[in-house]
Amino acid sequence: MDIKSKSYSHFIITKVVVFILVVLCFTGAIKKLVEIEVLNGGDFGIVFEDNYFLSEAYVRESENVIGDLTRLIGEYKNEEHILSGGTVSEDELRNEEENLYSDYMSNSRSYNPELGEGANYEKFKGEYADKISQARDTLIKNDLREYHSLLQNLEEYKEPLYYISDGVNVYANSSKIEKDQLKTYPAYMIFEEYKSEIFPKEVKDNKNLYRITESINGLDPENKVVYVAFTEEFINHKIKEWNENKAKVTTSFYTLAGFLIGLILSFLYLVLIAGRKSFKDQGVYLNAIDRLYNDVNVVLCIGLIALWIALVEGVFDQIDKLIIPITIPIAAAGLMLVLSLVKHFKNKTFIKHTLIYRMLYKLFKFVGDVYNSGSVGVKTVLLVIGYPILVALTFFMFPVTLGVAAWFALKKIRTFNTIKEGVERVKDGDIHHSINVNGTGEFAGLAADINSITDGLKKAVNNELKSERMKTELITNVSHDIRTPLTSIITYVDLLKKEKDPSKVEEYIEVLDQKSKRLKILTDDLFEAAKASSGNIPIHLEQIDIISLITQGLGEVNDKIEALDLDFKLDYPKDKVYIMADGKLLWRSIENLLSNIFKYTLKQSRVYIDIEDLGNEVLLTFKNISAYELNISADELMERFKRGDESRLSQGSGLGLSIAKSLIDIQRGKFSIQIDGDLFKAMISLPKYKNLNE
Structure with a gap:
């Protein structure tokens, strides 16, 4: 007991340690993600960038200023262009007019639904002319405000140096506006009409360069001139800053990878052992937390995520310091809830252990019970x-x-x-037709009942046909079996009347004696079969020692056993076995089976008799090898006047097995036979004495 207790405690300690490890790894991964987000805007790509000129940071330095310049020169051009309405598109004016027209239809008394749409619109333009003009002026003021905002943004750019012109308008932040002057800088981009020059050349391999070229391509290429250059001091500063960020993000990235690997491995281990006390356990052990419904559990998990996001947003200024104390308790609570879901998934109760399922189940069950009852x-x-x-x-x-x-x-x-x-x-008489109705309910039950009726009709018809066939065979077989000895008797009586030789007279009398005895056996068996089949035989059930009955009975027929050189193997329990039966009728059944064995068993073979105590009943089994080929089914062999030798050359009446079955049936027992090749097996099952007393 002490060893098992230590092993169990060790397993609990392991679970706790791994649980803590999952929480710490998760918290560490979250902290590193936050650091990467703060350091590099959540871009992991810097880890895999080779140098500054191939980085997103380099493109970002030019993207903002070029985006403002292209918008300024391509859309707004200059103040005069804006004031003249050149920036106001027809779509914008149309939208404003449509809004005003909707107001006109709702509020103006001049609107007449009976007039056509064109007439109403002309009246609207006359009545709302001032408002339409005001709307156009508002659009121009908005564009003018945006234009000055762009100019103000561009004035703040000291680096990089830029020059842009469309042949009329020029914007620059440096006096060096010549292309050759800008080419003296360590990095530049020149876009002139349809041509472009970029230095250093490796920048052309920058996968993010399209963000700049797309803005440039939006300008009119005829008079397009865009120069952007970076001073050596600016470039060196940015390269240094980029290298520092790359080193920090790389360190954070690999640390994050380590935390994620630890998180995955430890979490998988927890998933594997969740609900188990050992690896050999097949069942799932649930605790108090697992009583929580799974859908409520999921809602709580979502609530914990929302709580974490809200707390992080609330302390974003101090997120670097507070991310760990915020994350650890929420992660621990969430992990317990997730492991509870894992246990129910293992236990195959993930859906069934939900509040919605329980409510729907009870509702449908209640309605179903009312409906079905x-x-x-x-x-x-x-x-x-x-x-x-x-x-x-x-x-x-x-x-x-x-x-x-x-x-x-x-x-x-x-x-x-x-x-x-x-x-x-x-x-109409098609009793073999089956009504196929799937599912449950009144109609399905009705169809099943009708099919049961047709099954009963088919069974009754089949039984009637079988009964008629058996009657025909009975008459044929009885006529044949009785006529054979009777014909012999008549023949020998005629011979006896004419015969004068005393020796032959004596021979004829002996034959007459044999045939008359054979005829008596047939008529007696037929009479007994009729009585047994009708159930009119009186029975007297009593306690019988079945082992003693069999051993004594075999002793009485020992002469026949020795004559046929048969080896009887008797197998029975050590303790006495008592059954409730009629001794005379039971022995008559067994005697019929033994007679059957003596007539049809292969000489010099073994016969097995097994007595088995099955608890509530006793099974008596006889097994022997047939001397004849058993080319007949067990059911046919149980019918009247059926024999194992279809040629009917043996001296049996064919009623022995049928009589035995009828006698066992009236004693509340069961009789059956089985045929396997040449192996013949008869089984008698009778109730035990003690069960009847109880």
Whole structure:
């Protein structure tokens, strides 16, 4: 016990340690993500960039200033162009007019719905001319404000140096506006009409360069001139800054990778052992937290994420210091909830252990119980009441609800028609027809009942046909078996009347004796079979020691056993086994089986008799190898006047097995036979004595 306790405690400690490791790795990964976000705007690409000129940072330095310049020269051009309305497009004016026209239709008394749209619009333009003009002036003022805002932004750019012109308008932040002058700088970009020069040349391989060229390509190429240059001091400063950021982000990136690997491995381990006390456990052990419904659990997880985001946004200025104390408790709580979901997934109760499922299950179960236990009237009332409630609850999707109801009604009508057609076919005599109705419910139950009736009819017809066939065979076989000795008797009586030789007379009398005895056996067996089949034989059930009965009975027939050189193998329990049966009738059944064995068993073979105590009953089994080929089924062998030798050359009546079965049946037992090749097996099952007393 002490060893098991230590092992169990060690497993608990391991779980706790791994749980803490998951929380710490998760918190560390979050902290590094925040650091990368602050350092480089969340861009991990800097880790894989080779140098500054191939970096996104280099493009970003030029992108902002070029974007403002191209917008300024391409859209606004100059103040005079804006004041003249050159920046106001027809679409903008049309939108403003449409808004004013909507106001005119709603508020103006001049609007006449009886007039055509064109006439109303002309009246609108005359009445709202001042407002339309004011709207145009407002658009011009907005563009002028945006134009001066762009100029102010550009004035703040000391680096990089820029020059842009469209042949009329020129904007620059340096006196060096000649192309050759700008080419003296360590890095520059020159876009002139359809040509471009970029230095250093490796910048052309920068995957982010398209962000600059797209802005340039938006200008009129005929008079386009755009120069951008970087001074050596500016470039060196940016390269140094980029290298420092790259080193910090790279360190954070690999640290983040380490935390993520630790997080994944430790979390997978927790998932593996969640709900288990050992790796050999097959079941899942749940605790108090696992009682929480899974959908409520999911909502709490989402709430924890929202809480974390809200707290982080609230202390964003001090996020570097507070990210760990904020993340650890929320991560621990969230991990416990997630592991609870994992346990239910393992336990295959992920869906069933939800509040929604429980509520719907109880609702449907209640309605189902009422529906299934009620009459058709109750079900009709449920449908009449339930459907309007369903429609009211789903009014926003009423067409869908109506469609489902129509589909349901059509399905039930088709089912009813299927049953109706099936009944017509059965009524017309097609008793082999089966009505196929899937699912459950009144119609399915009705179809099953009708199919049961047809099954009963088929069984009754088959039994009647079998009975008629057996009667025919009985008459044929009885006639044949009785006529054979009777014919011999008549023949030998005629011979006896004419014979004078005493020796032959004696021979004829011996034959007559044999044939008369054979005829007596047949008539006695036939009479006994009739009595056994009718059940009119009186029975006296008593306690019988089945082992003693078998051993004594075998002793009585020992002469026949020795004559046939048979080896009987008897297997029975050590303790005595008592059954409740009629001794005489039981021995008659066993005697018939033994007689069958003596007649048909292969000489010098083994015969097995097994007695088994099955608890509530005792099974007696006889097994022997047939001397004849058993080319007949077990069912046929149980019929009247059937023999193992179809040639009917043996001296049996063919009634032995049938009589044995009937005698066992009236003693509340069971009798059956099995044929496997040449192996013949007969089984008698009778109730134990003690069970009847109880």
